[in-house]
Amino acid sequence: MPEPRRLARRMPWWLAALLAGAAVLWLAGRLAEQSELARIRQAGGHRLEVYVGSLRNAVDKYAYLPYVLSINDDVAGLLARPQDAARRERVNRYLETVNRSARSSALYLLDAHGEAIAASNWNTPQSYVGNNYAFRPYYQDARAGRPGRFYGVGATTRQPGYFLSQPVFDARGVAGVVVAKVSLDALETSWQRAGDRVLVADRAGIAFLSAVPAWKLRSLAPVAAPALDYIRQTSQYDRRSFSPLGLVELSALDADARVVALPEGRGRSAWLAQTVALDDHGWRVLLLSDLAPLRQTVRNALVATGFGLIALWLLLLYWRQRRRRIRDNLAAGEALRRAHDELERKVAERTRDLIDSNRALEREVAERKRTETELRAAQDELVQAAKLAVLGQMAAGVTHELNQPLAAMRTLADNAVTLLDRGRPEQARGNLGMIAGLVERMGRITGQLRAFARKRSADRPAVAVPVAQALANARLLLEDRFARRRVALQLTLADPGVAVLGDQVRLEQVLINLLRNALDAVAEIAAPRIEVRVDTLGERVRIEVCDNGPGIAAEALGRLFEPFFTTKDGEGLGLGLAISLSILRDCQGRLSAANRAEGGACFTIELPAAPAG
Structure with missing residues (x-):
């Protein structure tokens, strides 16, 4: 059968094999992608639960503190008689002691108009006493008779913190507000040490806690005008504009997980974004998991599947070739006998060529050994030259080291002659002993120079x-x-x-x-x-x-x-x-x-x- 017709008959089989191989590769990559994505998502979910738990623990463990302070008799008495200086001092010291024991950032008492009349930092330059915080949401919530919670930058200290407030009641209603400020810096530091990319955003989508310092006070999406007005009115943060983080959604898996792109360097990388909403605080905790392992897993699966297909193809090819070889061997017996003599002749020629090549290789090895010896000798000469160059640079210092003992030896020798002339040999012997010590010191210096200059x-x-x-x-x-x-x-x-x-x-x-x-x-x-x-x-x-x-x-x-x-x-x-x-x-x-x-x-x-x- 002519060659073109045979190729035409085989072409559909080749196309079918290629399409089947492509389908198998696609299916293997898809399965590997889904499996690895599920694994990354499960691991991220576990880590996210840990981060949410640590955040709730850091915040909720101080929830009792404002209530305990609000039922204190001295606190209620000071609100009733704010001019009582003795009671004010007792409340200040009481707040200072409780703040130190609870390890909170600050505790302070506001009157019905929002003015601080006592604080744990009453005796510091940044004392809250005398400042009015009626504009703060935590005061407004407590003034309305319910506990308040608010995260923001301190209006006095400019330090961020989480504020918890509790109303103090008297017979007429709310007489004042007790506020506890808690720092979340330690929590943020522990997140940074963990190495994950996690952040906490408020209702406006502004990241106020982040394991990546560059993400702090950046927005997940453009901030709406009402949210900006709220931030300005409450002085929640120390800035008025918030640059977007630049997250671009690539695909959504469900309401709490999606694949996003994050600008990094000159390009963008793909991440799995998982969120948990803290409805009681109005916050969202966002964890980004790198999808580089997913891409590597897909590549590995495609490579493994490709090698498997190649192995299968080779096995089929081997089977086909084996059948052809058996058929050809039956017909090639006579040809092999005829070619035996020719093969022996070619083997002899090849043997002579190999002998000649071996001799040439031996000569090349000998030449390389000689070159290596010459290079090592040149390297030793270069080392010696570098040592002599160092000695030349140290010549001035060594001259100074030798000139001092030489001058001292001259003085001691002259003194020894004078002492001998005056009949004081013991003192002259002492001078000679010092001269011997100086000579020994000079010998050590020159000995080191000789040893350093000696060629190895x-x-x-x-x-x-x-x-x-x-x-x-x-x-x-x-x-x-x-x-x-x-x-x-x-x-x-x-x-x-x-x-x-x-x-x-x-x-x-x-x-x-x-x-x-x-x-x-x-x-x-x-x-x-x-x-x-x-x-x-x-x-x-x-x-x-x-x-x-x-x-x-x-x-x-x-x-x-x-x-x-x-x-x-x-x-x-x-x-x-x-x-x-x-x-x-x-x-x-x-x-x-x-x-x-x-x-x-x-x-x-x-x-x-x-x-x-």
Whole structure:
């Protein structure tokens, strides 16, 4: 049968298979989407119940407080005789004591005209006494003979809170109002630590509590004019306009759940919005759950289903091919026998080619090993050059360190000669002893310089290096810079005897590079400070070199360890950190950098700990 006619006969079967596969993929994605959405919704519902419960607990646990205060005899007596100074003082102190015990924000007493005549903060600069709060809804509700509730910003303190009021009755009716103000900041802080995106909105749709600080006092929808008038009349919030949060409804699942889009960065992300209405307060609690897991689940389901369809197709193809192979094998026996000789010839040729390729590969491996040896030698030369450059920069400080003992030795020697001439050998011996001490100190300085400048052998094995000794040697070489710049160095060793596997001279070079960088970072700081901490973490030792400088710029943080990259405005070659990283990698160590939360930068070294003994 000609090829075009055979393809035409097979085309409907291929189209039917493609349509069936597409239908299976759609059904799998739909089922996965519904299942994951139900799981996210159920989990969000549980979390939302917890948030609603914590909100009700934070609000309702103080509901008893205004009523208890309203039945106090001194409170009723002060309303009857507001000019009684002694009773006023008793009520003030009583409110202060109850407020401290109940841990509320404030307690105060209003007369029938809404003027505060006693308060728990009576003796503070922000005392409520003398202020009139008749415009507040909680006063108006209590004045009408019923308990009042109101959330808003304090008219005196400008601090937000939840106000609970209770009328105080006498024989003629409502004589005054007791008010308790409760702060919900602790509740809001606990929500922020939980990491969910949850908020509480009032009747006007304004979010007055939120786990996301940027959402606070923003509206879920444009605020109506009557609601804005109410906010202005009651001074509920400290602003007159409220920018919308920008939630866009994509689909509604039911009355309490819908899928919304939230503007974030340069795009929008999809979230599941679940709400619970608190009708007794006129509030709505809204929880947003990220739908990124849903999209990932759908992708996984589609991939798994696709692989399953591919496997099924391959299985069918294998079955078909097997049948064809059996048929072809029967006809190919003779052809295989004829091709045997040709195959042996090709195998021989291929074997010769493989032998030639193997020899070429061996030559390439040898060339790469030679190149690696040359690169390592060049790296060692670069390390040595960097060390000599550091020595050159420290020359002035070392000269200063040597000039002082030399001058002292000259003076002591002259004094010793004079003392010997005067027949006072004991005092001359003391001068000679001090000269010997100065010579020993100069020997330590020059010895450290010789050890630091010494070139490391490429095949030198790793040894146990005491970290405290390496830090002491590095500090000795930089002592003059610490003194001249008046930089405080704080050294903390969890174990003074801790040692690492490596090379002492190279470890000292890394420490000197990091300390010099830290000294440069705090050059413009009023109270410069460098901290070095050494901790043991199992089989690893961590050394941290931190400063209180300006920190590392975000754009430079990812390039610090690139060769020839520097942040010192033309000073230095930008090789110090790259060489330090290479040295530590040779010792199976690591080097990383980060900014500290309290300010400044911190470089962390991790090296294998030396075995005990």
